[in-house]
Amino acid sequence: MERGGDGTKLAKKNGATEEYDDQGNLVICHLSSTRRVTLAEHNGTILVSVREYYTKGDKEFPSAKGISLTIGQWKVLKNNAAAIDDAIQIFKSN
Helix, strand or coil, X not given: CEECCCCCEEEEECCEEEEECCCCCEXXXXXXXXXXXXXXXXCXXXXXXXXXXXXXXXXXXXXXXXXEEXXXXXXXXXXXXXXXXXXXXXXXXX
């Protein structure tokens, strides 16, 4: 398995390259150099996590700083994205 520039593992699946962290979580995107959105399964529940990572030795680990959402919680957040965008614009204009 190859490694990306930030140490994450890269794997080919159906012709596409997927990225996994050192714990085996699928990395969806990098929000910054230390924050990632990942998809993982824990006790049979699929979780979408937004979390900060730290380096220990040559491995990266998710920190306690972040949030893990169930699929139901993710759908509620996703369905309210427009309302969040509208609220951001209101805050910006004040």
